[in-house]
Amino acid sequence: MSTKQVLIILCELGIPYEIKPVRFDEVKKEPFVSLNPNGRMPAIEDPNTDIVLWESGAIIEYLVETYDTDHKLSYVDSPEKWQQGSWKHFQMSGQGPYFGQLTWFGKFHQEKLPSAISRYENEMDRIxxxxxxxxxxTGKSYLVGDKCTFADLMFVPWYRAFPGPAEEFLVKTWPEKYLLSYAWNQELNAREGVKQAQKVGDDFLASNSH
Structure with missing residues (x-):
């Protein structure tokens, strides 16, 4: 999902990119750990600046500051500049980890732990x-100001319906309980850059799943 966050920003800003496949059993080894010491996706190499970065939040911040020269997805003036940072950190510290843990305990963990699943279901609702x-x-359509920013877009990949406990909330509960945020998410997913990134990400995962 973190990789799809980066893909969305690349597509939204029209930045050319090349995906280099790395198998899951190779991310903890050289040469990938030279790009990302944490041994996880994503990492980027920018041939324009020779900068190597890892962690999706840092990559997105770099892409926006370097290539969003028209401020299509960002604000540079106070207070919106700082507010979008708050939502970025909320996504990285809240939505990403908690939604990921719900997916893990609800779908992949060998032992079913109802208390863990319940905890992360509650966090999905709370966030x-x-x-x-x-x-x-605010009465606005977006989290910050009057336009879609990278802060909005960072939430998109984790709000896709995963099989398991998350699916009940995302498909049934959310549209009825939280009308504004559901409409917000639907609008974000209708953006051409988001649709392009989601397709690229899905196709890439499918082609490298064997």
Whole structure:
């Protein structure tokens, strides 16, 4: 999902890119750990600047500051500049880890742990309620200001319906309980850059799953 976050920003900004496949059993080995010491996806090499980066939040921040010269997906003036940073960190510290843990315990973990699943189901609801509150409070269509920013787009990949406990919330509960945030997510997913990135990511995963 973190890789898809980066893909979305690349597609939204029209930045040319090349995907270099790395098998899951190779990410903890050289040469990949020279790019990402943490041994996880994603990592980027920018041939224009010779910069190597890892961690999706850092990569997105770099791409926006370097290539979003028209500020299509960002604000550079206060207070919006700092507000978009708050939502970026909320996504990275809240949505990503908690949604990921729900997927792990609900789908992949060998032992079913109802208490763990319940905890992360509650966090999925809570995090969505925070977004709903922001949209309700401001009366805006996006988290910051009057336009879609990278902060909005960072939430998109994790809000796709995974088989398992998350699916019940995302498919049934969310559209009825949190109307504004559901509409916000639908609008984001309708963007051409997002659709392109999601397809590229899905096709790449499918072609490298064997």
């Amino acid at each position: 969505t309620s925070v977004i709903e509150l922001q949209l309700t409070r």
